[in-house]
Amino acid sequence: MRSFTIQVPASSANIGPGFDSLGLAVNLHLKLEVTEADKWEFEHRSPLLGPVTNYEEHFIYKIAKETAARHNKELRPCKVVETSDIPLARGLGSSSSAVLAGIEIANQIANLSLTAEEKLQYGTDIEGHPDNIAPALYGGLVIAAITDDQETHWVRLPEIRSDIVVHIPNVELKTEKARGVLPEDYSRGQATSASAVSNVFIAALLSDDYSLAGKMMEKDLFHEPYRADLIPNYHLIRNSAKEYGAYGTVISGAGPTMISFVPKGDGETIADQMRRILPDYEIKALQVDLTGLKVD
CATH class of the missing domain: 3.30.70.890 (GHMP kinase, C-terminal domain)
Structure with missing residues (x-):
């Protein structure tokens, strides 16, 4: 059975005047241990994560399924053990971290061979703006913009000495x-x-x-x-x-x-x-x- 781990950092968007375009990755993380299995199962091992009911209603599963469907691929079932120190609904990008985790599960399980640019575009399509997705994907402080052709462009700033x-x-x-x-x-x-x-x-x-x-x-x-x-x-x-x-x-x-x-x-x-x-x-x-x- 193939297994792998996914780690995605928290992110802080806007940083004042960088509204919907500037984001910073920080060292709080969502972590998933993914193992191919006979059936889908999600297990939460963090007090910050809510209870698991039906795997089909799990947000990360929905994102993974949607991503695979973009490539006309099916997802093989997996057991996913999830831990997190990113608080929910507090402005630290918990949703974007989960979006990227779902995209990456699909990328690995369905052998999509997605580029980083494709992951950014898929995440931005889902979130509606790139300011959390981009730093969670690339790390650091990232400026990103969606142009009128709906493409997402980004620049990562040099290391922030703060x-x-x-x-x-x-x-x-x-x-x-x-x-x-x-x-x-x-x-x-x-x-x-x-x-x-x-x-x-x-x-x-x-x-x-x-x-x-x-x-x-x-x-x-x-x-x-x-x-x-x-x-x-x-x-x-x-x-x-x-x-x-x-x-x-x-x-x-x-x-x-x-x-x-x-x-x-x-x-x-x-x-x-x-x-x-x-x-x-x-x-x-x-x-x-x-x-x-x-x-x-």
Whole structure:
């Protein structure tokens, strides 16, 4: 019986002004041990994963089946043992990690020989935007765009010399609700200003000017002003993290988690200080995941 493992990192999208186009992979992971079997079976071994009922209703199975069907292939049955330290519905890309896992199961079991670009395109087709899929696939900080021909293009930035601190509340926020508060249209002036902020943010990262990058990541005009009221302790977290030395703090994805860029080596110190202010939060000092999707 053939067996293999799949590991996919969590991801934080938007990073302030990079709305629907910028994402960062971090070292929380979804892991699957897949073994060909006589029948389909999913087993969850993590408190962050819900109970398994019918395998046909399992999200990862649905993605795998859909991916195989795109190539007119059938899936041979497998037993899938799943563990995860990515919290669900917290803005850390749990859905995208599962999407990539399903695509990769189909790729392996149905012998699809998918390229990385095809995996990115399939994942983007499912998610509707590439900002979580791209970093989960490639690792690191990735800028991606869907052009008018519906192709997805991406660039991975050089290594980010910053620690990451995430502030995870014990509440969920569905992406649909977070998108529902956004305006349908932006004026030309708003779009111009918001795009300029995003451009300076990326330029500052490329120039290793993390102080400026931190200022720009907190100046978003596309989504943060509209979502701030949905995020518990939004201003407290921003202001306190800055006081303790963070470059900048923004909503992770659609929230409710918030993510801070902090000086290299200071992650655990700043996380510990934030835990004293928010004892009911799960606050983690993380690193950027540079590997992305991994199959063994």
